[in-house]
């Protein structure tokens with residue numbers, strides 16, 4: 001692998017008549033590019049939701065590859081095309097193998113392929129577990145902001161399920177100006193709860209950190225609740241746990257029984273995407289036969305088309321859109337390119353003459 005002159009890579013990528021160089025961007029490079037960029041990335045995610053809402057994107061359904069011999073695992077393909085300033089196509093290919101965690105390696109691993117708008121050529125392969133966690137956390141922080149604007153700003157946050165995604169969500173909340181009196185933690189795994197507590201304490205938080213043995217106690221004590229478990233089906237069904245009208249970021253999508261959603265105001269990132277794959281909103285649609293329980297999308301709230309009520313629980317269930325991976329991935333690519341550290345694989349596209 002050889003470093004490339006940023007100016008030549010930039011013109012090659014935008015030149016429709018030449019084959020772009022193919023680059024590989026490591027997780028370390030991705031992390032460096034995103035370090036301390038929480039506010040900028042939340043703004044980027046907001047702009048991307050607006051582009052998607054305006055139709056300047058193509059985001060077909062994700063494809064779930066599942067295995068009869070490994071029922072808890074899956075690999076998901078998220079193809080997408082994004083307009084706006086990024087003008088990029090691509091695919092995130094993300095594995096979820098929950099049993100990895102017991103062996104001390106992360107559940108999720110991913111790559112993101114970026115394709116050139118004009119030639120269709122793939123021009124970069126990026127380590128994407130960090131991009132995926134980053135766009136998920138930025139979307140959660142954005143939702144926490146917009147969905148709490150007409151209500152009392154939350155002061156007690158509770159995390160149900162505290163792996164990598166919960167850590168990223170916390171750091172995006174902190175990095176975009178949120179501070180809390182209390183940080184609550186609940187996880188079925190004692191080790192995860194202890195690990196997350198250790199992370200919070202090391203992060204220098206001024207908040208009181210409490211670990212709760214029961215989800216009920218944590219939810220009742222929190223006005224912002226974040227679900228980031230790996231639950232495959234609902235494990236929370238008692239509507240009374242939500243009688244204090246919290247804002248709920250239902251990032252793991254399958255924790256809440258239909259009755260909880262039916263007693264709440266519900267927002268999603270994209271209606272067609274979210275009502276699939278037995279997510280809790282999908283279960284409600286199957287139960288009721290309609291989509292009347294949905295108040296709208298986050299973009300509807302940002303565009304002022306839908307008000308967020310202050311007197312009932314509010315739940316945001318984001319399916320996770322490929323266009324967000326593209327936006328964050330292209331941002332990382334541009335940063336690595338302009339730093340001069342882009343590593344190109346020489347001769348990657350080799351057969352370029354039509355008749356040899």
Ligand SMILES: NC(=O)c1ccc[n+]([C@@H]2O[C@H](COP(=O)([O-])OP(=O)(O)OC[C@H]3O[C@@H](n4cnc5c(N)ncnc54)[C@H](O)[C@@H]3O)[C@@H](O)[C@H]2O)c1
Pocket residue numbers: 096098101107108132133136160161162163164165166186187188189192228229230231235251252253318319320321
């Ligand atoms: N919506 C999106 O855009 C999006 C994007 C990325 C990840 N996710 C989801 O976020 C979730 C978390 O991902 P991660 O990488 O942090 O996983 P992880 O495996 O690192 O952590 C999950 C934690 O949840 C805990 N847990 C499992 N069931 C629980 C339960 N019933 N109650 C309390 N704790 C429970 C586990 O013990 C573990 O500590 C996954 O479901 C993943 O699919 C969603």
